[in-house]
Amino acid sequence: MTTKQRAYLKGLAMNIDPIYQIGKSAITPELTQGIAEALEARELIKINVLKNCTEDINGLARTLAERTRSEVVQVIGRKIVLYKESKDKKKIFLPGEEKDKDKDKDKA
Secondary structure, X not given: OXXXXXXXXXXXXXXXXXXXXXXXOOXXXXXXXXXXXHHHHHOEEEEEEOOOOOOOHHHHHHHHHHHHOOEEEEEEXXXXXXXXXXXXXXXXXXXXXXHHHHHHHHXX
16 A cells, blocks of 8 residues: 555545444454454444553554454554455545556556
8 A cells, every 4th residue: 555545545534433442352353353344345444442452552453454454544542544445345446546447448
């Protein structure tokens, strides 16, 4: 992911509310599964880390990204923003992607 694409996703993330909360039980298999499903449906999600969670927030973000095969867009305060391109319901087109697809069509 390029810096321009990351900046674009940060701008989109400003307008969305957190849809998951991580508490003192940190990352459970059920939470990971739910986040993976939300990423497939929405592509970009925001997660709130509650104050009673004692884990390192950056570590949580990396672990979630690893387990859901997504990318960490940003960690700001106690909020994590993750992005994963949807296989079926692509909604977000990152800067530079449309151009690449047009080039592929010209080659075919």
